[in-house]
Amino acid sequence: MDKEFTTISIPTSLYKKIEESIRGTEISSVSSYIAKVVQEALSKAEAEPDVFNKEDEEKIKERLKALGYID
C-alpha cells in the first residue's frame, strides 16, 4: 500500500452522498471508499477484457452478415 497521499476535490453534495452510504460499514472514510472504487474501475479497464459476451457476439455476427462480410 502506498504511504504517500494527495488531496483531490469532489463536489460537497457527492461527498455527503458517499458519507451517507458508508455509514455503519467497515469503510472508515470517504477517501478510502473512493480510492477503492476507482482502483477497481481502473483494474477492470486495464485487464484484457473479454471482448464480446454471447449477446455482443451474436449482435456483431448479425451485423457482419447484413453487411455482406460473412455469409
Next chain:
Amino acid sequence: MSEIRQKPKRKVLIIGLDSAPAEIVIDRRDEFPVLRSLIEGGWHGTMRSSDPPITIPAWMVMTTGKDAGRLGLYGFRHRTGYSYDKMWIATAQAFKERAIWDVIGDHGGQSCLVSIPPSYPPRKVPGHLISCFLTPDSQKEYTYPAGLRPELESRFGPYLFDVVFRTEDREAILKEIYDMTAKRFEVIHYLMTTKPWDLFMFVEIGVDRVQHAFWKYMDTAHHLYEPGNKYENVILDYYRYLDRKIGDLLAAAGDETIVLVISDHGAKRMKGAFCINDWLIEEGDLVLKETPKRGASIEKTAIDWPKTRIWGWGGYYARLFLNVEGREPQGVIRPADYESERDRLIERLKAIRGPRGETWETRVIKPNEYFDEVRGDYPDLMVYFDDLFWRSAGTLGYGTKYLLENDTGPDDAVHAQEGMYIFHDPKERRSRRKEIDILDVAPTVLQAMGLPVPSDMKGRIFTAAEAPGIA
C-alpha cells in the same frame, strides 16, 4: 537503447475511405475540388489491396506492412482450429503485429487513430484512439484513454459506429450514413485541433456503406440499374460532401502536413452470388442429412460428415475447407491425397461458368503456398469468383447456383482488388501517377516522417523511385 532516437520530422494525415475505388476518386476528380487539388499536386493512382481484399485484414496489412498470412487474419471470422462449427470473430486483440503508430511511439511521436478496423476493444496506443464499427454499441468502453469517451460525449453525444443495414429502406440508410459521417468529422476536427499528433488517421466506413446500398442506382452496367432512378446521384453526392468535409480538415491539419487519402480496396458492381455449397452438393462433395430450407446457413444444416469431402463459406470471397482424415473430427480425405484433391478442386472451380454460360476469371489461392509465412486459422482455398464480381453465398437450398441479388440483404456492390490512393506532400507539389501495393504504404509513411523502416515490412517506399509523371 543507446542510440539517440529520431523524432518524427513531419506530420501525416491519413484519410481512410473504406472501399473507395480509383474509378470514382481519381477518374472523376473534376467533381471533387479538394481531392483534385491533392491529386494535381501529389502521387496518385490505384493501390493493389491485400489478399483477401477485405476490410479485415486490409487496414491492418496497410498499417503494419505485413500480409494476411503473417497477420494470420483472412477475414472477419475464422474457424477455430479444424472444428466444424466453432468460429471466432477477429477483433483488435487478434492483431499482435506492430503498426506504424507503435513505431512512431517508439520515437516519441503521438498518434490520433479514429475507427480503423479492427480497433475494438480499444487498446493502449501512444496517443488517442476511438474504436471501429466492431464496437457492439456506444455503452461499451470505446476509447483510449478511457477518459476520452466522456470528453467526447459531453461535446458530441454518443459516437456513431455504423448504420443499420438489414433494411430495404434506402432513405433511412442514407440519413444514418450522413448522420454518422457528420458526427465523425466533428469529432475528428475536435481531436485534430486539441490533441497532440504526428500521425492522424481515420477511416470513414460510410463510403463502403453508401456504395453497397446504392451502387446499382449509379452504375449503368449493373444488371439492376434503372435509368432516371431517384438515387442515381446518391453516391457521387456523398463523395462531394466528403470532399467539402476533407477540405475543412485540411485547413485544420496545417500547411506542412503530408496528406494520404487511401482506401483499403475498391468496389464494383455485383453481378450476383454464387451458391458455393449448392454447387458442392451438386458435385457430390457435400452431403446433407436433410433437405435444407431456402437460405439455410451451413452452420445450422445437418451435414453427413463421413460422406462430405468439401464445404465452403461465403462473403465477398469464398473459403473452402477439405474434410481431411486425422485433421477434421470426421475427416474422409486421406492426407496423402490432399494435394491432388485440392488441385482437382481448383480445376473444377476455375471451370465454373456464369448463368448464361459465360466464362469467368476465377482466381484461386492456396494460402499455405501463396503467403511466405502462413499463420492462424487459414482455409484450404481462397476463391474469387469471376475476379470478385460474383460474391459467394455460403447459405444454401436455393435450387439454383446463381442468385442475382445478395442472399443476406441489400447489396449492390462487391469488392475490387484495386483501391486508390493520393499522397500529397505540400513541400513537393507535383502530379505523378503510379500504381502501388498496399504493403508499400507503411514504409512510405514512416520514411516520409523521417523515421526508420522496420526490416520486416515487406513493401517498398513508393515515393523513393522516380516514376514518369503523368499530370
